[in-house]
Amino acid sequence: MFKQAASIIREADTFVITAGAGMGVDSGLPDFRGDEGFWNAYPAYSRLGISFVECANPQHFVADPSFGWGFYGHRTNLYRDTIPHDGFHIIRRWIERSSADYFVVTSNVDGQFQKAGYDDDRILEVHGSIHWLQCQKPCSDAIWTNDEVIRIDERTMRAREPLPRCSGCGLVSRPNILMFGDWSWLPDRTHVQESAFERFLSEHAEHSIAVIELGAGCAIPTIRATSERIGWDLEHATVIRINPREPEIKAPHISLSCAALEGLRKIDEMLQESITKPCPVPPLPCQAAPAQ
Ligand SMILES: NC(=O)c1ccc[n+]([C@@H]2O[C@H](COP(=O)([O-])OP(=O)(O)OC[C@H]3O[C@@H](n4cnc5c(N)ncnc54)[C@H](O)[C@@H]3O)[C@@H](O)[C@H]2O)c1
Ligand SMILES: [Zn+2]
Numbered sequence: 001m002f003k004q005a006a007s008i009i010r011e012a013d014t015f016v017i018t019a020g021a022g023m024g025v026d027s028g029l030p031d032f033r034g035d036e037g038f039w040n041a042y043p044a045y046s047r048l049g050i051s052f053v054e055c056a057n058p059q060h061f062v063a064d065p066s067f068g069w070g071f072y073g074h075r076t077n078l079y080r081d082t083i084p085h086d087g088f089h090i091i092r093r094w095i096e097r098s099s100a101d102y103f104v105v106t107s108n109v110d111g112q113f114q115k116a117g118y119d120d121d122r123i124l125e126v127h128g129s130i131h132w133l134q135c136q137k138p139c140s141d142a143i144w145t146n147d148e149v150i151r152i153d154e155r156t157m158r159a160r161e162p163l164p165r166c167s168g169c170g171l172v173s174r175p176n177i178l179m180f181g182d183w184s185w186l187p188d189r190t191h192v193q194e195s196a197f198e199r200f201l202s203e204h205a206e207h208s209i210a211v212i213e214l215g216a217g218c219a220i221p222t223i224r225a226t227s228e229r230i231g232w233d234l235e236h237a238t239v240i241r242i243n244p245r246e247p248e249i250k251a252p253h254i255s256l257s258c259a260a261l262e263g264l265r266k267i268d269e270m271l272q273e274s275i276t277k278p279c280p281v282p283p284l285p286c287q288a289a290p291a292q
Contacts, residue, residue, distance in 0.1 A: 027083065
């Protein structure tokens with residue numbers, strides 16, 4: 001399977017990288033797989049008996065902003081401090097080596113692809129980004145960068161004043177992330193990214209596309225559905241799904257049951273071998289140059 005994945009990557013002139021929370025795990029970030037996964041990452045919420053779905057609710061920024069910013073402020077700081085693992089760079093080297101075109105589609109809000117040097121214009125963040133803010137109401141369509149210093153009491157998971165505020169109306173602002181039961185999310189930034197991605201797909205519809213899917217879970221299947229749509233709709237596209245617990249995908253697409261970094265390293269080793277292996281054709285015997 002790894003060999004097959006390596007040959008698809010070798011032949012590809014276009015890459016679509018689709019990533020869920022599992023892509024961050026090898027950088028030390030938690031995924032939120034089930035309540036147990038979430039509570040392991042955030043024991044304070046386990047004590048309070050609050051699930052990920054309950055935490056990721058925009059109402060907190062209205063009713064109890066310090067609680068809302070406790071969760072999102074902690075994650076802002078965590079993602080700012082995280083160094084993307086080598087898997088991000090391995091894929092970039094593949095892209096650069098074959099001068100391929102690429103696009104990243106992720107449900108992660110952590111900005112790790114930008115941090116690893118991927119071009120901001122080639123990233124679709126389907127659920128928005130923690131590094132951008134908007135008004136909680138919202139009082140306008142404004143979306144601005146999150147340059148705030150946010151201090152958290154990790155024991156209570158509550159943010160300390162001063163909290164980030166909207167300069168238009170003075171209310172506490174919130175991350176420009178699509179939360180659960182969210183009617184106030186401003187989708188404009190994500191819509192611009194979506195249009196760029198759809199343009200990219202139509203321009204590359206006839207190309208050899210390697211879709212590399214990393215750590216996308218079944219619970220919120222947006223990313224898996226995106227990979228599968230490309231894999232089934234475009235004739236020359238093959239999906240390589242890398243996931244240690246939920247790797248299933250139908251042939252001819254490829255399922256690799258391992259962690260993202262491990263899988264990318266293995267494929268990379270195979271690609272290196274195929275580049276450095278001596279040519280199997282025996283050299284021609286030495287001949288004197290014919291006299292002209
Ligand atoms: N870093 C982030 O931005 C972040 C983190 C957690 C959750 N979320 C949000 O929560 C939602 C959860 O959806 P999801 O499907 O992305 O996450 P999920 O937590 O539901 O699933 C994570 C997936 O990653 C896989 N995984 C675990 N360890 C891995 C590893 N080392 N390498 C590769 N894969 C690994 C798991 O098997 C699982 O399928 C998304 O909407 C996302 O926006 C974001
Ligand atoms: Zn406002």
